[in-house]
Amino acid sequence: xxxxxxxxxxxxxxxxxxxxxxxxxxxxxxxxxxxxxxxxxxxxxxxxxxxxxxxxxxxxxxxxxxxxxxxxxxxxxxxxxxxxxxxxxxxxxxxxxxxxxxxxxxxxxxxxxxxxxxxxxxxxxxxxxxxxxxxxxxxxxxxxxxxxxxxxxxxxxxxxxxxxxxxxxxxxxxxxxxxxxxxxxxxxxxxxxxxxxxxxxxxxxxxxxxxxxxxxxxxxxxxxxxxxxxxxxxxxxxxxxxxxxxxxxxxxxxxxxxxxxxxxxxxxxxxxxxxxxxxx
Amino acid sequence: xxxxxxxxxxxxxxxxxxxxxxxxxxxxxxxxxxxxxxxxxxxxxxxxxxxxxxxxxxxxxxxxxxxxxxxxxxxxxxxxxxxxxxxxxxxxxxxxxxxxxxxxxxxxxxxxxxxxxxxxxxxxxxxxxxxxxxxxxxxxxxxxxxxxxxxxxxxxxxxxxxxxxxxxxxxxxxxxxxxxxxxxxxxxxxxxxxxxxxxxxxxxxxxxxxxxxxxxxxxxxxxxxxxxxxxxxxxxxxxxxxxxxxxxxxxxxxxxxxxxxxxxxxxxxxxxxxxxxxxxxxxxxxxxxxxxxxxxxxxxxxxxxxxxxxxxxxxxxxxxxxxxxxxx
Numbered sequence: 386x387x388x389x390x391x392x393x394x395x396x397x398x399x400x401x402x403x404x405x406x407x408x409x410x411x412x413x414x415x416x417x418x419x420x421x422x423x424x425x426x427x428x429x430x431x432x433x434x435x436x437x438x439x440x441x442x443x444x445x446x447x448x449x450x451x452x453x454x455x456x457x458x459x460x461x462x463x464x465x466x467x468x469x470x471x472x473x474x475x476x477x478x479x480x481x482x483x484x485x486x487x488x489x490x491x492x493x494x495x496x497x498x499x500x501x502x503x504x505x506x507x508x509x510x511x512x513x514x515x516x517x518x519x520x521x522x523x524x525x526x527x528x529x530x531x532x533x534x535x536x537x538x539x540x541x542x543x544x545x546x547x548x549x550x551x552x553x554x555x556x557x558x559x560x561x562x563x564x565x566x567x568x569x570x571x572x573x574x575x576x577x578x579x580x581x582x583x584x585x586x587x588x589x590x591x592x593x594x595x596x597x598x599x600x601x602x603x604x605x606x607x608x609x610x611x612x613x614x615x616x617x618x619x620x621x622x623x624x625x626x627x628x629x630x631x632x633x634x635x636x637x638x639x640x641x642x643x644x645x646x647x648x649x650x651x652x653x654x655x656x657x658x659x660x661x662x663x664x665x
Numbered sequence: 666x667x668x669x670x671x672x673x674x675x676x677x678x679x680x681x682x683x684x685x686x687x688x689x690x691x692x693x694x695x696x697x698x699x700x701x702x703x704x705x706x707x708x709x710x711x712x713x714x715x716x717x718x719x720x721x722x723x724x725x726x727x728x729x730x731x732x733x734x735x736x737x738x739x740x741x742x743x744x745x746x747x748x749x750x751x752x753x754x755x756x757x758x759x760x761x762x763x764x765x766x767x768x769x770x771x772x773x774x775x776x777x778x779x780x781x782x783x784x785x786x787x788x789x790x791x792x793x794x795x796x797x798x799x800x801x802x803x804x805x806x807x808x809x810x811x812x813x814x815x816x817x818x819x820x821x822x823x824x825x826x827x828x829x830x831x832x833x834x835x836x837x838x839x840x841x842x843x844x845x846x847x848x849x850x851x852x853x854x855x856x857x858x859x860x861x862x863x864x865x866x867x868x869x870x871x872x873x874x875x876x877x878x879x880x881x882x883x884x885x886x887x888x889x890x891x892x893x894x895x896x897x898x899x900x901x902x903x904x905x906x907x908x909x910x911x912x913x914x915x916x917x918x919x920x921x922x923x924x925x926x927x928x929x930x931x932x933x934x935x936x937x938x939x940x941x942x943x944x945x946x947x948x949x950x951x952x953x954x955x956x957x958x959x960x961x962x963x964x965x966x967x968x969x970x971x972x973x974x975x976x977x978x979x980x981x982x983x984x985x986x987x988x989x990x991x992x993x
Contacts, residue, residue: 589693589715619850620718
C-alpha cells in the first residue's frame with residue numbers, strides 16, 4: 386500500500402518532466418542564493434516556496450518580489466506538504482532531502498556557490514534551463530555582461546586600497562565573490578592573501594594596514610548585529626568618516642546578476658571618495 | 666608597611682606589570698619607544714591611535730571587569746561561606762547575557778550601536794531584582810533564588826538561539842556569549858564604568874561583615890552585623906558591577922572563582938582581607954588572559970571567555986585535590 390502510494394506520487398511529475406517543453410510549475414527553493422535567482426527567473430505563480438531567509442534579500446534587491454510566496458525552512462515536512470515538481474538546493478543538500486525528492490519524483494538541482502562572474506553565468510544558465518526559462522536567463526546574463534562592459538569602459542584609475550571590514554573576524558579574501566567584485570571595481574583588497582577565502586583581522590592590524598577606504602557590508606539579509614556595532618568602533622568612525630562605503634551583503638554573498646551592478650556601484654563610490662588620503 | 670599589606674602590594678605590582686605589558690603587546694608590532702611617544706601625544710600617528718584608542722581602553726576595561734569579578738567572588742565566597750561561590754551565582758551574569766542576546770535577536774544592535782550593552786544592563790538589573798524578590802530572608806534562599814533566575818535566563822537564552830532569525834544571528838549570539846575585550850572603545854567604558862564603580866564601592870565596604878560571618882550567622886548578628894542589609898548590599902554590588910561588566914564584554918568565567926582562592930593563603934584566610942587583593946588579582950588575571958588572545962594568531966579570534974575557562978577549569982581540579990588533602 387505504502388509502496389503503491391509512493392509509485393503513484395512518483396509517476397505523476399515524472400511523466401511531465403521528460404516531455405521537454407513542460408515547465409516546472411511548483412518550484413521549491415531551499416537555498417537563499419537559489420531563492421534570489423528563482424525570484425528573478427520565474428513568474429510568482431510557479432514558485433511553490435522560497436526559504437525563510439529570502440525576504441530580506443528580496444527587499445534589498447527587488448522589493449516586493451517575494452510578496453505572497455510561501456516560505457519553507459528546509460524540512461522534510463516542507464517538501465512533502467508543498468509537493469514541488471522541482472527542487473533547487475544549495476551545494477550541500479542533505480541525504481534526506483535527496484531521498485524525499487526521489488520519493489516524490491521531483492528532480493533536485495544543486496546550485497553551487499559562485500565565487501566569480503563566470504560562476505554566476507554558469508549558475509544562471511543551469512538554473513534557467515532547469516526551471517524552463519533559458520531565454521530569461523540569457524537576458525540576465527546579458528544584463529550582467531553589459532554592466533561589466535560598462536565598468537571595463539570606464540577610464541582606468543589609480544587603485545584604491547580597501548578592506549571589506551564589517552567588524553569581527555570574517556574579512557573576505559581573494560577567492561571570494563566579494564574579492565572579485567572589489568577587484569572588478571578597480572580597488573585592491575589588501576586583506577586578500579593568495580588562496581585564502583575568509584580571514585580574520587583586528588582593529589590594530591586594520592589601522593596598520595592603512596586602507597584608503599573601508600567597505601562595510603550592511604543592509605543585507607544576513608544582518609550583522611554585534612558586528613554592526615564593532616564595525617562602528619569610534620577610532621574607525623573618526624578616521625574613516627566619508628571613507629566608508631556601504632554595500633549590500635546579498636550581492637556579495639550570492640552570485641547574482643546584481644553582483645556586477647554592485648561592482649559598478651562600488652566603482653562610482655570609489656570615484657566619489659575625497660581626494661586626500663586618510664589622515665595620520 | 667605591616668605584613669598584612671604585602672599581599673595587596675604584590676597584587677598591585679602584578680596588575681601594574683600586566684597593564685604595562687598589555688600596552689606593549691598586540692597584533693601590530695609597535696616599538697616601546699613609539700608606545701611611550703603615543704601615550705604622551707595621542708595624535709594622529711599609528712602608534713598613538715593603537716595605544717590610546719585600542720590598547721588603553723582595552724586595559725582599562727579589563728581592569729574594571731576583572732576587578733568586578735574578583736571582588737564579587739571574594740565577597741560572595743565570604744558571605745555564603747562556600748569556596749565554590751562565584752559572581753554568576755546570583756543570576757546577574759546570565760541576566761546580562763540574556764538582555765544582550767535579545768538585542769541581537771531583535772536586531773536592535775543594528776539600529777543603534779550601544780543597544781547590546783544597554784540591554785545587557787537592563788537584563789542584569791532585572792535578574793538582580795528577581796533574585797532579590799525571591800531570595801530575601803536567608804543565605805540559602807538567596808542562593809536558590811539566584812540559581813532559579815540563572816536557570817530561567819539560560820532557558821530564555823536557549824529559546825532565543827532556537828528561534829534565531831537566521832543562522833548568522835545564532836552564530837553571533839553564541840560568539841557574543843564567549844566574551845571578548847577586542848574592539849571595545851572608550852564609548853563602552855563610559856557606559857559601564859559608572860555602574861561598575863558604584864558596585865565596586867558597595868562591595869568594598871563588606872569586609873567587616875564577611876569577617877564576622879566566618880563565626881556563623883548567629884555570632885555575626887551578635888557582633889552587630891545586619892545580615893539582611895549585608896545580603897541586599899552584596900546583591901546590589903554584584904548586580905551593578907558584574908552585570909555592567911558582562912553586558913559589555915560577554916560572559917567571562919572563572920576569574921571570580923579563582924582570584925580569591927589564589928589570594929587566600931597569603932592573607933591568613935581572613936575573608937575581609939581577601940577583598941582588595943582579589944580585585945587587583947582578578948584584574949591582572951583578566952589582562953593576562955586578554956594578552957594571550959591577542960598574541961595567539963588564530964584563523965578566528967580566540968575569545969577571552971574561552972581562555973579564562975581553559976585556564977580556570979583545571980583550577981577546579983587543584984581545588985578538589987587540595988580539599989582532599991585538607992579534609993580528613
